[in-house]
Amino acid sequence: MNTEQFVFRGNAREWFGIWIVNLLLSVVTLGIYSAWAKVRRKKYFYNNTYVAGRNFDYHATGLQILIGRAIVAVCFVAFSLLSAIPIVGILMGLALVFVFPWLMVRSLMFNARMSSWSNVRFNFTGRIGRAFLVYLLYPFLTVLSLGIAYPVLDRAVKRFTVGHHRLGTAELRMEAPLGPFYKAFFAAILWVLLVLGGALVVMGLGVEDLVLRLQSLEADPVPGAFAVLGVYVVFFAAFLPAMFIYKAMTRNAVFNATRLKGGHGFRSSVTAGRLMWIALSNMVVVVLTFGLMLPWAQIRMMRYLVAQTQLVPGGSLDDFVDLMQRESSALGDAYTDLEGVDLGLPI
Amino acid sequence: MNQPSPEIPDLELVGRAYPPMASRMEEVRVCAVRGQGTYVLTCVRVSDDVVLARAPFDAIEVDPPIGRTPRRLRFPDGTLFETEDHASVAILEGESAGGLLHRLEEFHPRLVGFVLIAFAAIWVVWRYGLDMLVAVALLLTPPVLTEQIDAGTLKTLDLTLAGPSALSGTDQAAAKQVFLDLLDAREPASASRSDLRLLFRDMPGVGPNAFALPGGTIILTDQFVRDFGDADILAGVLGHEIGHVVEQHGLKQVYRSLGLYILIAFMAGDTGPILEEILLEGNLLLSLAYSRKHETAADRYGIELADRAGYDPSGLRSFFEELQGSGPTPPRWMSTHPSGDRRIEAIDETIRSLR
Numbered sequence: 001m002n003t004e005q006f007v008f009r010g011n012a013r014e015w016f017g018i019w020i021v022n023l024l025l026s027v028v029t030l031g032i033y034s035a036w037a038k039v040r041r042k043k044y045f046y047n048n049t050y051v052a053g054r055n056f057d058y059h060a061t062g063l064q065i066l067i068g069r070a071i072v073a074v075c076f077v078a079f080s081l082l083s084a085i086p087i088v089g090i091l092m093g094l095a096l097v098f099v100f101p102w103l104m105v106r107s108l109m110f111n112a113r114m115s116s117w118s119n120v121r122f123n124f125t126g127r128i129g130r131a132f133l134v135y136l137l138y139p140f141l142t143v144l145s146l147g148i149a150y151p152v153l154d155r156a157v158k159r160f161t162v163g164h165h166r167l168g169t170a171e172l173r174m175e176a177p178l179g180p181f182y183k184a185f186f187a188a189i190l191w192v193l194l195v196l197g198g199a200l201v202v203m204g205l206g207v208e209d210l211v212l213r214l215q216s217l218e219a220d221p222v223p224g225a226f227a228v229l230g231v232y233v234v235f236f237a238a239f240l241p242a243m244f245i246y247k248a249m250t251r252n253a254v255f256n257a258t259r260l261k262g263g264h265g266f267r268s269s270v271t272a273g274r275l276m277w278i279a280l281s282n283m284v285v286v287v288l289t290f291g292l293m294l295p296w297a298q299i300r301m302m303r304y305l306v307a308q309t310q311l312v313p314g315g316s317l318d319d320f321v322d323l324m325q326r327e328s329s330a331l332g333d334a335y336t337d338l339e340g341v342d343l344g345l346p347i
Numbered sequence: 348m349n350q351p352s353p354e355i356p357d358l359e360l361v362g363r364a365y366p367p368m369a370s371r372m373e374e375v376r377v378c379a380v381r382g383q384g385t386y387v388l389t390c391v392r393v394s395d396d397v398v399l400a401r402a403p404f405d406a407i408e409v410d411p412p413i414g415r416t417p418r419r420l421r422f423p424d425g426t427l428f429e430t431e432d433h434a435s436v437a438i439l440e441g442e443s444a445g446g447l448l449h450r451l452e453e454f455h456p457r458l459v460g461f462v463l464i465a466f467a468a469i470w471v472v473w474r475y476g477l478d479m480l481v482a483v484a485l486l487l488t489p490p491v492l493t494e495q496i497d498a499g500t501l502k503t504l505d506l507t508l509a510g511p512s513a514l515s516g517t518d519q520a521a522a523k524q525v526f527l528d529l530l531d532a533r534e535p536a537s538a539s540r541s542d543l544r545l546l547f548r549d550m551p552g553v554g555p556n557a558f559a560l561p562g563g564t565i566i567l568t569d570q571f572v573r574d575f576g577d578a579d580i581l582a583g584v585l586g587h588e589i590g591h592v593v594e595q596h597g598l599k600q601v602y603r604s605l606g607l608y609i610l611i612a613f614m615a616g617d618t619g620p621i622l623e624e625i626l627l628e629g630n631l632l633l634s635l636a637y638s639r640k641h642e643t644a645a646d647r648y649g650i651e652l653a654d655r656a657g658y659d660p661s662g663l664r665s666f667f668e669e670l671q672g673s674g675p676t677p678p679r680w681m682s683t684h685p686s687g688d689r690r691i692e693a694i695d696e697t698i699r700s701l702r
Contacts, residue, residue, distance in 0.1 A: 017451075021448070027614075030480070031613055043413050044416070048414070048416055077609075084499070118370035120368070321370075338609065
């Protein structure tokens with residue numbers, strides 16, 4: 001069968017108007033409108049993403065999002081204050097550790113059920129028990145292994161999140177082997193080592209000299225400031241591209257190994273170089289325009305990612321069927337919003 | 348027929364339809380026939396003219412317009428109809444809030460106005476709105492919470508860094524007297540009822556220090572009383588700490604920080620991870636500036652209170668002069684306290700204004 005290319009039909013002109021009205025109304029209402037703004041944003045991006053002639057949709061209402069956010073905001077403030085009481089703080093920290101996997105699952109579930117493609121809603125069926133393993137145990141093991149086990153953790157997270165999504169009754173599976181994850185991991189580490197090593201050679205500074213400059217910062221600010229700037233730039237140049245290398249390679253591996261019941265598969269052909277270039281140039285432009293070019297940057301990134309993604313249908317796309325679902329609360333969703341966890345459709 | 352009926356045509360929209368709860372996409376046309384003051388929509392499959400759904404317009408859920416994405420109409424039985432015919436749907440809908448919002452979002456010179464208003468609004472919220480939110484949060488904070496914070500923190504200190512004071516009875520009494528004088532100067536005849544209280548602790552690891560907890564507990568280390576036991580210095584420093592409590596600096600810091608974090612996280616969430624990190628780091632730096640503002644305000648409060656209680660306000664100045672000699676300080680932008688020189692300058696100014 002032919003591969004179907006994912007297509008993004010949105011443009012920056014259109015999105016800018018929506019974005020600026022979102023921002024204005026959110027600020028003027030001290031953040032209350034931000035719930036409706038989120039819905040509008042997701043609807044714009046989902047409705048403009050097509051594959052095989054059909055687009056995605058987002059169904060949450062502003063009110064649902066607002067209630068979730070209000071509850072999370074109050075709990076967050078209460079939690080922070082109560083943590084100032086030392087004994088209570090420790091207990092609450094422990095409690096949060098156990099509540100966290102539950103919140104992740106609720107968030108994934110809400111996000112999935114509020115998203116649809118071709119009139120069929122997604123769903124998420126991951127269980128909390130498995131979430132514990134993935135979000136608590138594996139990270140713990142990763143720390144114990146001093147980070148070497150990170151690709152194992154990452155693959156487990158992707159398998160859990162992708163593998164428990166459904167489109168209606170059709171299950172998604174992600175069975176990528178560990179190999180590509182380690183390949184991506186070592187490629188990223190290699191980059192970091194090359195840049196750090198190169199920087200030490202090029203800058204011709206010993207680490208001692210650097211420390212001296214930093215210590216005498218107030219007395220002699222100019223060489224100190226350069227030292228600080230230099231450190232930032234080097235870390236920037238080392239770790240940021242490494243992250244993109246890892247993300248690009250793993251995204252490809254994940255998509256290529258994802259199967260949707262009915263014999264359908266996916267392809268992704270993102271390259272680290274292009275991804276990094278788009279992300280960095282986006283950031284520079286956005287900063288130089290005080291944020292006004294942000295809508296343009298978002299569209300540009302979305303266009304690239306969508307253009308590198310294809311569906312390989314294994315049969316008819318008319319056979320997906322939805323299930324009646326219970327209403328779910330937006331509590332988990334608001335929590336991941338606050339923590340900055342991005343759980344959108346993996347486009 | 349006593350009402351002139353305007354020529355409102357029947358409408359025909361082309362598009363795609365999906366059966367309820369299924370992904371099958373079919374080419375359809377929807378005929379909107381006007382009658383009895385409302386439109387009745389009939390959805391007909393193009394290939395074989397079979398009627399898929401029919402309903403009056405009021406029973407149909409219409410998604411509000413957004414950009415140029417296809418309009419979606421959902422029939423009561425669940426059939427979803429999708430069309431690019433924005434004009435016809437607009438006629439069917441008439442005026443709506445969604446339509447108004449959609450028109451405001453159009454690419455138009457007035458967007459420049461929106462940008463300016465947005466920047467202005469951000470500045471106003473930053474300057475005043477945040478303080479309003481913090482004030483509301485402070486009002487809503489139950490006093491039992493601050494009491495518990497004090498109790499818990501004190502207990503932890505006593506378990507870890509602090510031991511019972513080794514000061515002589517006379518030293519403690521002298522310091523307490525200064526404290527009572529200050530409380531008296533603040534609110535005459537209510538010193539005994541105040542929730543402000545002074546405690547002494549031996550904290551060798553910390554050195555000479557004084558700090559205030561949000562519920563009104565002020566702690567002096569033994570080392571402080573030994574090194575800086577002069578009554579005028581004590582008056583200035585204790586006044587400074589009382590200032591922190593009275594103006595609720597501790598809680599304000601926390602609420603402001605949390606408030607900014609929440610606003611940024613919820614509103615700037617889609618700026619992308621890099622920018623969000625930058626904004627949050629910026630939040631951190633700004634909260635340090637806020638803290639420096641508080642330190643300066645506490646200095647001023649302390650001096651004025653010490654002066655009112657009959658002590659020499661330049662006591663605080665001598666304290667900082669002695670501190671200046673004792674080692675390097677971090678650069679100003681990294682620091683929670685204003686630098687020594689600036690602090691002394693500000694103190695001098697306050698003292699001058701008292702004269």
